[in-house]
Amino acid sequence: MTCIKLNASIRLALLLSSLMISALFAPALSAKSITQFTKSMRLIPGFFDLYVDDKTAKSYLKIESFSEDFIFATSLPYGLGSNDIGLDRGLQGGSRLVYWHRVGDTIFLVEKNTQYRSSDQSKAAQQAVKEAFAESRLANFEIQASEGDATLIDVTSLATRDWMGVANRIEQTKQGNFRLSSSLSSLDLDVQKSFPKNTEIQAVLTFEGDKAGEYLRSVAPDSDRFTLRQRVSLIALPEPGYTPRRFHPMSGMWAQGFEDVSAPLNQSTTQRFIPRHRLKRKPSTDTLSPAYEPIVYYVDAGAPEPIRSALVEGASWWNQAFEAAGYKDAFQVKLLPDTIDPMDIRYNVILWVHRATRGWSYGSSVTDPRTFEILKGHVTLGSLRVRQDLLIAQGLTAPFANGDDISLETEMALARIRQLAAHEVGHTLGIAHNFASSAQGDASVMDYPHPKFKLNENKVSLKNAYSVNIGQWDKQVIKYAYSDFTESEELEGLASVIAENKQLGLSFISDSDARPVGGAHPTAHLWDNGSDAVEELTRLLELREHALTNFSAHVIPDGTPYSELQERLVLVYNLHRYQVEAVAKLIGGLDYNYAVKGESSLVLKSVDKNQQQAALSQLIKTLSPQFLKLDDSIIQQIPPKAYGYQQTRESFESNTGLTLDPYSIAQAAAAHTLNYLLNEQRLTRLAQQSVSDNLSAAQLLNELTGSIIKPIYSDRAEQLIQMRVAQSYISRLLQLSKGTISAVETNAVVQSELAKLEQWLKQAIGRTRISDTRYGYLKVIETMLENPDDVRVQFKEPKLPPGSPIG
Structure with a gap:
């Protein structure tokens, strides 16, 4: 004890x-004072003063006030190079409203909750909302030195953290198990910057792991580790004077917003506003007036000519829209000088971004989380897209018959680049897609345009394949977003713009209605053309037939292996794929608009029965063996891949190993049509619209069965194609019949069709001799119907090569 x-x-x-x-x-x-602590460091004065210790590779930041909010943003100045993974050069990570908070000798970086707010500015109301919803502590720092009211913190750990979610992205895309390596990561000492309104801290981040997937292996020199650069931007709040503008469903602008917990009981708590740049006209009696501060975009000098000039020209089209809103030279486009950092928050940029494979372009923005003011427009243009347009044109025109002059094809591709630049810049101005504009004579650059190829004197013409200049819809959207109204004029002014849209006959339908396979809107489609989708498909089918009839080695230049003809054939053979989607949406289609009570008339009407029937008839043509059959003259020109070349994602899938498989090619194209025709949501609408004497699900399935399963073909190639299409059709019926999410009325129609098919099949088999080639085909169908689970598990259907984006 x-x-x-x-x-x-x-x-x-x-x-x-x-x-x-x-x-x-x-x-x-x-x-220890800041002066003593930093005496051997580099001082970079600015919004936050930075002190860089080159010896220890650390950065220190001086905080002089704990009462002021600022904006925290992240990005990737250097990318991974994989379209499929998506960590592109210039990728933006969003913006947050933050502040510094001191607790003893620790300082926290805290993100405010901007999603929930109170319009009641009383102290009690503000405190109530603050206490009701969480804020987030993002990082903590120990004070390294102080001097008066100022403190110094080490922000190295802030910069070298995975803010962009790189490790999660690798996991989500099934590319392996990777984590940030602290030992292989560091500050980028050459990119520590501070300016009066923003401080930029860059780091070099290395991720280590194993089991790297195909996409990661294709772009990283070492499959167990890869290195990116990440930028952290600390941004001063914009000066007062910006006025948020209310969102309207027919404005064509994106919607951002928050919940106002103090909204009156007769109003919604959800408040919606549009993102837009700050722009104000100088007083003038003239029709057009310059802006105090024009919007300026800078084009990446890394884009080669003539692409670079095309980007400048296309992006500059937006000045036409700003002129329509009363501005003179308020939108400008210049070449990015080497003195400007493209990631600097102060500059709007158009980056020319390389990837391993063809992929999408993007228009993103850094915005003020409080007001949704756009602080930086940032466009990412994929460099391989222009080459896809060039390949499509070459496949249709066969320009290498007498030399290698592809000037017409190149000009078409550059026309698309101009339009693409305008499109993506539009997004950075706050503008949404308008997928109805292609049915209105190219009213907007914010649609996805399909090139308008034409047959003139038995030749494919590329003239005017893409439209030039900004569209009428685009001018109206800019009027809504950027017209400089006084406070008393704004509501009336905005309403007049929406009324003008109606007077001009302009429609607006965006992504949520156009992208789904089961979409119903008759004009909201991607990569389509024309006011009459069926008529345009008919025209495209004729063009496709012409191109296939004339398909030859003249679509590739001398010095190219014949095996490369395959990738040109992909684009010609599947030329109709996007218009198929447009036509399919007429079936079970519903015309509607984004009408607002008290302002506009509601449109809500089923697509006419005759239109739906015409659409079905035309789509059935794309399932016929005659349409899907490849001529022997084409098959005989395309050998297996030459040594040193290989199949890629842009090639056809094959069940025959190295050789071209014309039947898998046919099946993949047919499956594309069937995916849209037999979409469960579409079939359910058809099952329901039968009560109003419109095209019904039973009629659709009866016609498909009659045109796919029952015809008798004497041509052996057509017989084989029929088998493939039947396999795809029946497998979908079986999937629908066993699906757990099918509406009962849809399931009932499918079950009825399967029962009728079984009955017909028994009779057909009974009438067919075993020695007949058709007998085996019928028995295969019988086996599929008798063993539906085997079909769902074992059937591996060939797929089309990637489509979007086409240019």
Whole structure:
């Protein structure tokens, strides 16, 4: 017992001694001034002063106020190079409203909750909403030195954290298990910057892991580790003077917003506003007036000519829209000088971004989380897209018959680049897609245009394949977003723009209605053309037939292996694929608009029965063996891949190994049509619209069965194609019949069709001799119907090569 007391006494004495020593030395540490601590460091003055220690590779930041909010944004100045993974050069990570908060000798970076707010500015109301919803502590820092009210923190750890979610993206895309490696990551000492309104801290981040997937292996020199650069931007809040503008469903602008918990009971708590740049006209009696600060975009000098000039020209089209809104030269486009950092928050940029494979372009923005003011427009243009347009044109025109002059094809591709530049810049101005504009004579650059190829004197013409200049819809959208109204004029002014849209006959339908396979809107489609979708498909089918009839080695230049003809054939053979989607949406289609009560008339009407029937008839043509059959003259021109070349994602899938498989090619094209025709949502609409004497699901399935399963073909190639299309058709019926999410009325129609098919099949088999080639075909169908689970598990259907984006 005595021993225990003695040990306790000793421990107490040691503890007291330790505390005294700590107290003795602590003042000396905390008392170290910023001047003393940073005397050997580089000072970079600005919004936040940065002190860079090149020896230890650390960055220190001076905080002089804990009461001011600012904006925290992240991005990737250097990318991974994989379209499929998506970590592109210039990728933006969004913006947050943050502040510094000190607790003792620790400083926290805290993100405010901007999703929930109170319009009641009373202290009690503001405190209530603040206490009701969480904020987020993002990072913590120990004070390194202080001087007066200023403190110094080490922000190295802030910069070298995975803010962009790189490791998660790798996992989500099934490319392996990778984590940030602290030992292989560091500050980028060459990119530590600070300006009056923004501070930029860059780091070099390395991720280590294993089991790298195909996409990652194709772009990283070492499959176990890859290195990117990440930018952290600390941005001063914009000066007062910006007025948020209310969103309208027919404005054509994107919607951003928040919940106002103090909204009156007769109003929604959801508040919607549009993102837009700050722009104000100078007073003038002239029709057009310059802006105090024009919107300026800079084009990446890394884009080669003549692409670079095309980008400048296309992006500059937006000045036409700003002129329509009363501005003179308020939108300008210049070449990015090498003195400007494209990631700097102060500059709007158009980046020319390389990837390993063809992929999408993007228009993104950094916005003020409070007001949704756009602080930086940032366009990412994929460099391989222009080549896809060039390949399509070459496949249709066969320009290499007499030399290698592809000037017409190149000009068409550059025309698309101009339009693409305008499109993506539009997004950075806050503008949404308008997928109805292609049915209105190209009213907007914010649609996805399909090139308008034409047959003139038995030749494919590329003239006017893409429209030039900004569209009428685009001018109206800019009027809504950027017209400089006084506070008393704004509501009436905005309403007049929406009324003008109606007077001009302009429609607006965006992504959520146009992208789904089961979409119903008759004019909201991607990569389509024309006011009459069926008529345009008819025209495209004729063009496709002409191109296939004339398909030859003249679509590739001399010095190219014949095996490369395959990728040109992909584009010609599947030329109709996008218009098929447009026509399919007429079936079970519903015309509607984004009408607002008290302002506009509601449109809500089923597509006419005759229109739906015409659409079905035309789509059935794309399933016929005669349409899907490849001529022997084409098959005989395309050998297996030459040595040193290989199949890619842009090639046809094959069940025959290295050789071209014309039947898998046919099946993939037919499956594309069937995916749209037999979409469960579309079939359910058809099952329901039968009560109003419109095209019904039973009629659709009866016609498909009659045209796919029952015809008898004498041509052996057509027989084989019929088998493939039947396999795809029946597998979908079986999937629908066993599906757990099918509406009962849809399931009933499918079950009825399967029962009728089984009955017909028994009779057909009974009438067919075993020696007949048709007998095996019928028995295969019978086996599929008898063993539906085997079909769903074992059937691997060939797929089309990637389509979007086409240019």
